[in-house]
Structure formats: structure tokens, C-alpha cells
Amino acid sequence: MTVFNLEDLAAADAEVYRILHSALGHVKASHKINELFEGVGVVAGDERATTSESSVRRYRERTNWQPSNPEPGEAPERDYDGLEERYDDLQRQHNRTLVSLSKAHAKRSELVSAVFDAASQAAAALKLKPVPMPDSKLHEKRGRKPEVAVAVLSDWQLGKVTPTYNSEVCEKRIERFANDVLKITDVQRADHPVTELHVWCLGDIGEGELIFPGQHWLIDASLYQQVCITGPRILGNFLRKMLANFDKVVVYGVIGNHGRLGGRASKEMNSESNGDRMIYRITQQLLAGEDRLTWVIPDGMDERNWYAVDTIGNYSSLLLHGDQFRGQSGMPWYGLQKKVGGWRLGAIPEHFDDVYFGHYHQPTRVTLNSVTARCSGSTESTNTYAMEQLAAVGEPSQPLMFVNPEKGIVTAEYCCWLDKG
Numbered sequence: 183m184t185v186f187n188l189e190d191l192a193a194a195d196a197e198v199y200r201i202l203h204s205a206l207g208h209v210k211a212s213h214k215i216n217e218l219f220e221g222v223g224v225v226a227g228d229e230r231a232t233t234s235e236s237s238v239r240r241y242r243e244r245t246n247w248q249p250s251n252p253e254p255g256e257a258p259e260r261d262y263d264g265l266e267e268r269y270d271d272l273q274r275q276h277n278r279t280l281v282s283l284s285k286a287h288a289k290r291s292e293l294v295s296a297v298f299d300a301a302s303q304a305a306a307a308l309k310l311k312p313v314p315m316p317d318s319k320l321h322e323k324r325g326r327k328p329e330v331a332v333a334v335l336s337d338w339q340l341g342k343v344t345p346t347y348n349s350e351v352c353e354k355r356i357e358r359f360a361n362d363v364l365k366i367t368d369v370q371r372a373d374h375p376v377t378e379l380h381v382w383c384l385g386d387i388g389e390g391e392l393i394f395p396g397q398h399w400l401i402d403a404s405l406y407q408q409v410c411i412t413g414p415r416i417l418g419n420f421l422r423k424m425l426a427n428f429d430k431v432v433v434y435g436v437i438g439n440h441g442r443l444g445g446r447a448s449k450e451m452n453s454e455s456n457g458d459r460m461i462y463r464i465t466q467q468l469l470a471g472e473d474r475l476t477w478v479i480p481d482g483m484d485e486r487n488w489y490a491v492d493t494i495g496n497y498s499s500l501l502l503h504g505d506q507f508r509g510q511s512g513m514p515w516y517g518l519q520k521k522v523g524g525w526r527l528g529a530i531p532e533h534f535d536d537v538y539f540g541h542y543h544q545p546t547r548v549t550l551n552s553v554t555a556r557c558s559g560s561t562e563s564t565n566t567y568a569m570e571q572l573a574a575v576g577e578p579s580q581p582l583m584f585v586n587p588e589k590g591i592v593t594a595e596y597c598c599w600l601d602k603g
């Protein structure tokens with residue numbers, strides 16, 4: 183026997199034809215054919231006289247051979263070559279599916295991804311492991327009195343759209359603020375321990391949707407999304423980062439005027455109903471498993487419950503949004519002095535040393551005799567209304583302070599710029 187071609191061999195020998203057209207893999211089929219001719223004039227190892235996997239494969243390609251099902255009752259022979267090819271094929275298909283799936287995901291609108299993120303976060307929150315305590319050695323300073331950090335979150339106007347601001351920008355700026363808080367706290371920790379953080383939420387965290395006529399043209403998220411999705415996600419992520427770096431976190435949340443619900447019908451709403459309060463309360467529930475986190479959210483049926491007083495050792499501050507100060511254009515210097523004076527003289531029964539408010543979007547510090555009144559900046563930028571009506575412009579910022587609870591004083595205050603640099 184010399185070199186043969188498989189077509190001739192198959193035509194001449196029915197067994198060869200059967201093997202070639204069986205469900206056997208190429209390799210196994212070639213072995214079987216070679217076995218048939220062993221000892222019948224074929225010298226073992228004579229490559230010219232043997233067939234190979236590639237010959238069988240080419241023959242089968244030429245004859246459009248398809249692996250057939252075994253005869254009924256006949257045990258199928260395992261076609262490992264075929265299985266391997268099929269496996270490679272499936273792997274390739276699977277990879278292609280994954281690639282197109284990820285492309286499809288990327289194409290979806292922000293809305294869908296926001297909903298997805300919120301839903302997965304909400305679901306995750308239910309089985310979320312509490313954030314682990316930070317390493318206590320990091321802030322061990324023997325013999326030095328500890329101080330308390332105070333981060334102020336105010337006037338995110340979340341959902342508002344300006345030429346340089348929207349929900350996504352807000353989220354990025356708060357992430358940056360979180361990092362700034364940690365960096366500056368580490369600087370403070372070079373001198374004394376800082377293990378406790380107070381977070382003062384001063385309202386207008388959400389922008390609302392019926393606060394002024396035509397507002398629906400100036401937002402990228404409904405009240406529902408601000409309150410149930412983006413607000414709790416951004417605030418929740420901020421607090422989880424803080425919990426990873428402070429032993430104890432205390433959150434105060436007062437309401438803003440943009441939390442007002444119902445537009446023209448807002449007077450019909452219960453005074454307690456407010457979008458900011460809902461953001462705080464939903465976030466509190468998301469993080470219910472964190473036992474190092476405490477919340478103070480003034481509320482109660484039929485009242486606005488518009489202020490809180492936070493006491494840190496011998497220091498205390500009145501917290502409110504600031505829309506209570508009557509003013510015509512810009513910072514209401516006169517209204518501020520008049521109202522703070524009245525509150526301090528007993529209109530607010532709790533004692534307070536200082537005042538912190540937001541609403542005016544201008545980082546400001548005013549000395550009113552023995553009271554220091556501070557105003558927070560906002561995360562928003564390019565407020566076209568303020569530009570035209572108030573001739574005012576502001577850089578996005580949020581404040582950070584440090585309090586010595588024993589001395590009852592603010593030892594350091596920072597304005598964290600969230601867009602510059």
C-alpha cells in the first residue's frame with residue numbers, strides 16, 4: 183500500500199466509509215482506519231500509508247460531514263475532539279456575549295444606572311456588614327486631649343442643573359469633600375487624637391421640583407430620585423467612608439426651604455413633611471446596621487421642627503438652614519443679628535454658643551458679640567440666578583471644623599474648595 187486518498191478508500195471499503203461517517207472525532211477515526219490496515223501489507227510507522235487527524239478532517243470538510251446521532255440502542259462513543267471544539271466555541275460565544283452585555287450596560291441612561299445602583303445599594307444594605315473600626319493605633323496620642331471633627335453638608339441642591347452643575351457633579355464633589363475631611367483630619371491627628379466626627383446636614387440637600395415657577399426646566403432628577411435614590415446614595419457613601427476612619431459618627435439633620443413639598447399647595451401639606459428630612463431618614467434606615475453611627479433628626483407631627491442644637495462637651499452650636507433670616511439681596515446682615523439675638527435671649531430654650539446655617543451659599547463667619555455665626559458654602563457652581571439677581575458668584579465648597587470639647591471652643595476651621603486645584 184502506498185499513499186492513498188480517503189475518498190478512494192471509502193469507496194472501496196465499507197468499514198472505512200462507516201468510520202469516516204461515524205460520530206467519532208477526527209483523531210479517533212484516523213486511528214480506527216489505521217488499525218484496519220495494520221498487518222495487511224502496511225509497515226508500522228510508514229507515514230505514507232497511514233491516515234491522520236488532518237486527512238480525516240479535510241475529507242469530512244469536502245463531504246460536508248456532520249456528526250450524527252448514534253443509532254437507537256447504540257452507546258454513543260465519546261467524541262472528545264468534538265467536545266473540545268464545542269467547548270472552545272461556547273467559550274468564544276460566552277466572551278462575545280459578555281462584551282456585548284457590557285456595551286449595552288454602558289449605553290444605558292444615567293437614570294437606569296442610578297436606579298440600579300440605588301436598588302443594589304438598598305438590597306446590599308440589608309446584608310451589609312458594618313464598616314470595620316479604624317485602627318486605633320492610627321490616632322493614639324498619649325497625653326494629648328482629643329478633639330472632635332465637624333463636617334458640614336449643606337445646600338447640595340441635588341438635582342439642580344446649571345452650566346457646570348448637576349447630580350453627577352454633586353456626587354463627585356461630595357466624594358472629594360470626604361477625601362478632604364480625611365486628609366485634614368490626618369494632619370490634625372499629628373498633634374492630638376480625633377476619633378469622633380459630627381456631621382451637620384443643614385438642609386437644601388435636595389433641590390425639590392416645585393419650589394419656584396419653571397423649576398422643572400432646571401433639574402435632572404425628580405423629587406422621587408433626589409429623595410429615594412441619589413440623596414441617600416451620596417449621603418450614605420459619605421457616612422460609610424467616615425465610619426471607616428472615625429470610631430464614632432454623629433449626624434444632625436435640619437430641613438431646608440427646598441425640601442418643601444407640593445408647590446402652590448405646600449400650605450396643605452403637613453408641616454413636618456420635607457424632602458431633606460426624608461433623605462436623612464432613608465439614609466438612616468439604609469445604615470441601620472452601623473452601631474457606631476447615631477442620628478438626630480428633629481421631627482414631629484404638624485410642626486416644621488426646623489432647628490437642632492448639637493452639644494460637644496462644653497461647646498454647642500445652633501443648627502438651622504438659614505431661610506429664617508429675612509433678607510433682600512445676599513447675606514442678611516441685619517436679620518442675622520436680630521434673629522440670633524432673639525433666639526439666644528430665650529426664644530430658643532436650649533443654650534447655644536454659636537450658630538451654623540446655610541442657604542446663602544457664601545462661606546461666611548460673623549462675630550455677633552459672644553456668638554460666632556457661620557454660613558456654609560454650597561456644592562453648586564454657576565448659579566445664573568444669583569449672577570443676574572444678586573450679582574453674586576460662589577465657588578463650590580463645604581466646611582470642616584475641629585472642636586476642643588473640654589475648652590468648649592472651635593480650634594480650627596477650614597473651607598474645603600471642591601472645584602479648584
Ligand SMILES: [Mn+2]
Pocket residue numbers: 386438439440503505540541542
Ligand atoms: Mn435654601
